[in-house]
Amino acid sequence: MNLGITAYSELNEKGLYKNGILLLANEGQEPFVPFAKEVYRFLNPVYSKFHKMDELCKLAFLATEALLSEDKISSNAEGADVALILGNRSSSIASDLQHLESYRDSSNYFPSPAVFVYTLPNIMLGEICIRHQVTGENSCFLMQAPDGRFLYRYVQHLFEQEAYQQCITGWVDYKAGNYKACLFLVEKAAVNKPVLRKFDYDFI
Amino acid sequence: MNIYSVADNIISPLGSSTEENFVAMLRGQRGVQKIEAGHLFPEALYAAYAGDLLQEPLEEEEAERANWKAYTRLEKGFIRSIAAVLRTVPGINKQRLVLVISSTKGNIDLIGREGTGAVGAERIELPAMAQAINSFFKLPHAPVVVSNACISGVSAVLVARKLISMGLCDHALVAGGDLLDKFILSGFQCLKAISEEPCRPYDADRKGINLGEAVGTMLISNDPALNTNKDAFSLIAGGGQSNDANHISGPSRTGKGLKIAVGNALKSAGLAGKELGYINAHGTATLFNDEMEAIAFSDLDLQELPLNSLKGYFGHTLGAAGVVESIITIRQLNRGLLLQSPGYASSGVSRSLNVLQENQQAHRLQYALKTVSGFGGCNAAVIYGKA
């Protein structure tokens, strides 16, 4: 099956990019949290739940907002026809460490429900699904480094064998202030949207 | 292409082989026990703790090859479980074998600690843990790691099935495991999700979950000849996965996502709901999970099927749950014996379900449905068929 990338986005320490074009530079070289707030204001999704998310989810959320800023998922596919397949290395380590601090000292023992619910890497997929009403398969694969070969074949299989219409795939990782999200919207080629990049082993 | 589960192993508080676990369950034994205050946690609680079963040294010959100290408690559990499965297939071609690991928190007992001797601090990361296990068995391909909260185990089975059908490999070892650790206990406690007594899935008096720890391994393959124990032999007929797109920590009130997952599983298996004979449900014994499942099964017109939750035996074993519970589903299918759903006396869900109140013969069973739902709003369903 001939699949193509119809949009892609990246959020890293340098800035926010859509389809290879810089949308917002991190000019002040700010740390993630203030920069994420700047990106949020820039994209202006009006989504108050954003402020409750941990760093990993904010990263995934903002990269997805940029990815889908023009083409809302629902425009040509039902939520159940959209899959979400992400790679990640460090799991939810930032929230894990925050949860650890809340319970390790028995004289100051206050585990926080709002922190604990973010101590899983697939929560970022859940947040994207809620925001964009994606109800298809969502899988989080942990890997040392982005494995384009694996993700490409897996996504290809979803289109061929399970009749998905769209798939958001890519890499989202956050650890100790270092971060990178790069996401790709994959669709069947030759629909009404131009293919911006080839979807192949080297897509990521 | 038909894809099968051909061999399996469970290490849990109930034993370190599938047979030991199944026999204990048939006798009504529970892995969930009262754990006194101060042992694992400041307060007393009910949980399924596997203790040294996870880390006993391997049988002699293998132990010689390995520096046992170089592995964490959970890794030892994985290695023991995988080794038990590989012993049944001595001639398997490792060039065509991939390891698929399912875990939510992996070596979470390492968090906040410097590396301890032979185990480096980096092993807190799931890919590093998986690589350590993979290297023990000298498997040539990189492991695949799935971390989809409580559905991880069933996800991993479905991933394995896809890898084989894509032609990436012929066999996949699906191993799921998670620890009972203060990290997890303190978290579920602050969510007010832990029951202060043995859990009671679907019951009117259910008050939450018991946590547990276990490791389970299934060998999934396109070669039925690898099977040497017919009790462990099953066709993976179909599967599906979905998201509720509703809330990150609470299940959908309508069962929407679970219905999509079961619908996809039936579709991919080419089966109608009425061809199923039994449901091994998620049944965590939280108010909302069990209610959501009851609505979904009822809307799918599956409410008459005998159904159980195995959480009363194993506790909620997180990343291991989907694997361990799949293995017991396959055992029940092949033995024609369905297990009592522990803790159930009277219905506490709004739709009627056929929850098993005692062990029951079921010789004509052909297909069984296993479902799971988890944080992040994810759901998965897999259908096992008698092979």
Place this chain on the structure above:
Amino acid sequence: MSELTEKLKQDIIEHLNLEDLQPQDISDNEPLFGGAVGLDSIDALELIVLLEKNYGIRIDNPEEGRRVFQSVGSMASYIEQNRK
């Protein structure tokens, strides 16, 4: 009492990361759940932590929490009654 309700509003906004709200946006008797403030089930659990951490009051039963957390006003009266 009004000092306590003002403090509670600030606590809630800060503790629950309600960045889009100001204390004056929340009236004393406005429902915290289901209305314009729009708290959810995790927020309810987080309020239990807040009460214990800041006021030393422990709520073990989530049902009781639902009653206490109806509004800022109901929280304030509960704190007044139970503070040691």
